[in-house]
Amino acid sequence: MARALITVPRTAKRGEILEIRALVQHPMETGYRRSSEGDLLPRDLIRRFSCRFVESGKTDDTGVIVIAATLHAAIAANPYLSFNLRAATSGTLAFNWEGDNGFSHREQVALIVT
Amino acid sequence: MRKIGVATRVIALAMLGFVSLAVAQSTRQSGFDFMQPATQALQKDDTQNPAMLWVKDGQAIWAQRDGATQKSCADCHGDIKRTRGVAARYPQYSAEAKGVINLSQQINQCRTTHQQAKAWPAEDASLLGVETAIAVESRGQPLAPPAQSQLVDAQKRGEAAFDRRIGQVDLSCRDCHESLAGKRLGGNIIPQGHPTGYPIYRLEWQAVGSLQRRLRNCMTAVRSEPYPYGASELVDLEAYLANRAAGMQLESPGVRP
Structure with missing residues (x-):
């Protein structure tokens, strides 16, 4: 059960710079650790994080990537990422995390620009 | 400055001797x-607090129906906000358990008796989720x-x-x-x-x-x-x-x- 906590200001003024925060639940198992029984714990990482901005009225498949990141083993469990974004028009922010063992988690947050 | 420091320390030590409990409290x-x-x-x-992910889990479980009776925590207790102060009162004596139990044991007791569901094992993510979601309501208490x-x-x-x-x-x-x-x-x-x-x-x-x-x-x-x-x-x-x-x-x- 993956959960994410996303913090986006509810409304923003045009041209304003916003801070977006995204925290996701994931063990980020490195593949180097051993269990108390001595067995190697299999690697289980989030490999890629991306956030797309979809302008209001357009379909999900369009949209612009505003940030994308490749994650590696040295990143702590439950990765927290924050980034800044300039508000231009209203729309939806679509977050996507993908990783090992078919891990995939998506979240959508509306952004209202006045 | 130094003399004052020494004097304060002497007084503090004297207080420690006479009213050690009061000093420990303060x-x-x-x-x-x-x-x-x-x-x-x-x-x-x-x-930023990663524990809030567990809180979110726990709040979702609070509303989920489970067990043979198909009851959720909310069906008996109402909104989770009503548990304010509860976490600050555990461990406490439970007549049902005939002993002193902590909050996670209370949650499992509710599960087995009222929901007739299987008790969660210790440190189970769901158990910790519900416990954390209840505890966060008592923040500041x-x-x-x-x-x-x-x-x-x-x-x-x-x-x-x-x-x-x-x-x-x-x-x-x-x-x-x-x-x-x-x-x-x-x-x-x-x-x-x-x-x-x-x-x-x-x-x-x-x-x-x-x-x-x-x-x-x-x-x-x-x-x-x-x-x-x-x-x-x-x-x-x-x-x-x-x-x-x-x-x-x-x-x-x-x-x-």
Whole structure:
């Protein structure tokens, strides 16, 4: 059960710079650790994080990537990422995390620009 | 300046001798006060505190119907916000369990009796989620163990355990968490051991864990055999710690190094 906590200001003024925060639940198992029984714990990482901005009225498949990141083993469990974004028009922010063992988690947050 | 400092210290020492209890009460500090500013910031900001992921899990489970009776926590207890203050009153005596139990045991008791569902194993993510979601509602409330004779007995047994030297290292809880509190153990500052932030997100665990997990960690660290999860000895110790920290504010979910 993956959960994410996303913090986006509810409304923003045009041209304003916003801070977006995204925290996701994931063990980020490195593949180097051993269990108390001595067995190697299999690697289980989030490999890629991306956030797309979809302008209001357009379909999900369009949209612009505003940030994308490749994650590696040295990143702590439950990765927290924050980034800044300039508000231009209203729309939806679509977050996507993908990783090992078919891990995939998506979240959508509306952004209202006045 | 220096003379004043010495004089203050003499007075402090004199006070320590005569009214040691009062001094101990006024100098109680949460583990939070011993942490680095960066770790404190992680706990203070709910948008960064990773334990909030467990809270979100727990809030979802609160509304989920489960077990043979197909009841949810909300069906009996209503909105989770109504549990304000509850987490600050555990461990407490339960007539149903015929003994002193902690909050996670109470949750499991509700599961087995009212939901007729299987009890969650110790440190199960769902159990920790519900416990954390209940605890966060009591944030800022003072720890308030109820006045129950059975609880007083448990606190006494817990205090005896707190003073008992254990393990190959031959240390009692008091040796470190009172006599040496504020000093360093390796790179870490030894806290006073107040259970004000539980369940906590411990950076070392990279996950949320219970007070019993933390107590078992300490027992292993002094090279003694830890009591199993749910053992009455651990609950007694929890009861004593809650009483020792009575009046201190609950700050769940805490972040600890």
